[in-house]
Amino acid sequence: MKAFQGVDYYHVDDLLSEKERHLRDKVRDWVESRYMPHAADYFEEGIFPEKLIPEMAQLGLLGIKLKEFGGGGANNVMYGLACQELERGDSGLRSFVSVMNSLVMHPIAAFGTEEQKNRWLPAMIRGEKIGCFGMTEPEAGSDPQHMQTRAQREGDEYILKGRKMWITNGNIADVALIWAQTGEGIRGFLVERGTPGFKAHPIKRKFSMRASVTSALVLDDVHIPAENLLPGTTGLRSALSCLNEARYGIAWGTVGAAMACYETALNYAKTRIQFQVPIASFQLVQSKLVKMLTEITKAQLLCMHLGRMKDEGKARHTHISMAKMNNASEALKIARAARDILAANGISLGYPVIRHLLNLETVNTYEGTQDIHTLVLGHDITGIQAFAPEAT
Secondary structure (H helix, E strand, C coil), X not given: CXXXXXXXXXXXXXXXXXXXXXXXXXXXXXXXXXXXXXXXXXXXXXXXXXXXXXXXXXCCCCCCXXXXXXXXXCCHHHHHHHHHHHHHHCHHHHHHHHHHHHHXXXXXXXXCCHHHHHHHHHHHHCCCCCEEEECCECCEXXXXXXXXXXXXXXXXXXXXXXXXXXXXXXXXXXXXXXXXXXXXXXEEEXXXXXXXXXXXXXXXXXXXXXXXXEEEEEEEEEEEEHHHECXXXXXXXXXXXXXXXXXXXXXXXXXXXXXXXXXXHHHHHXXXXXXXXXXXXXXXXXXXXXXXXXXXXXXXXXXXXXXXXXHCCCCCHHHHHHHHHHHHHXXXXXXXXXXXXXXXXXXXXXXXXXXXXXXXXXXXXXXXXXXHHXXXXXXXXXXXCCCCCCCC
């Protein structure tokens, strides 16, 4: 099979600089040669390939946007293109890179002390230290302002108590960025692996994101030094700013998953013979393929302009919400259409479609469900808050 050439009906490549194309192609080639041959095995066996972390670091994927501490200094479009290619491999692969960049290194760089930055960022960029982002809880998903985890100041320490759920990288992380309620609002704390009372348990029996580490975190009277507080965190807004970075990467990443499903369905339709002709000969199959390509193209253009706006400092959180909401939802529809075209073969891990379909069920939900992002946009355009009914 020939190497993946991309899906680019509207010549989006023409909008990229040589540097942006070079990074995209470098990540694409790495995913093709190092991840794809084992992607189905990782998924089936429920394994995240930790052995590939040093290679991702060598590619410059960790700390890709940081301009200091050995980071790559890439622009937002370059970061987006990297996410696209990683998720074409698997959502779990992109999630690892996304969490490391957007949810761990970004907040340490934005809200941490110089000592915290110097201790963690260079090691993370080299892939020597792994982090996770502890915000979601068993009873607080879409409503993080009501998280139950508490951090109580006592002298030179904080004592943390609570539970976190669905945490990517949780039980391989060297440090967890834990968000907790304090007397000063919600703030972020660095909790190191091995701290007494802090445990991470893998979440098993998943049918989605199987090639990703997903964990539950337990904080049972965890004592940490007061200097482990990220001093720049000043309420829920700080945590949400990190999520905006992650949502941006998801918007691009889901395009990669959609591309993989479309390419598989197109090639299959051209070669699968039924009634003595390729099924691509049939109008209904062509209609599905055209719809898939159209939605990929729209998503590409949405991402490209969002990336340029972000680089120019013009992107708002609502712009990111629209891209995440649309692209994740449409990628899931594309995966389902591809599954339909492949018929029985669509549920086989011999093809990437069912793997992407199952992963996208999660990606469409995490970092804000479609409904939540719809309400974010509805509030923005009407000025009316509709997240919850008025208390009676």
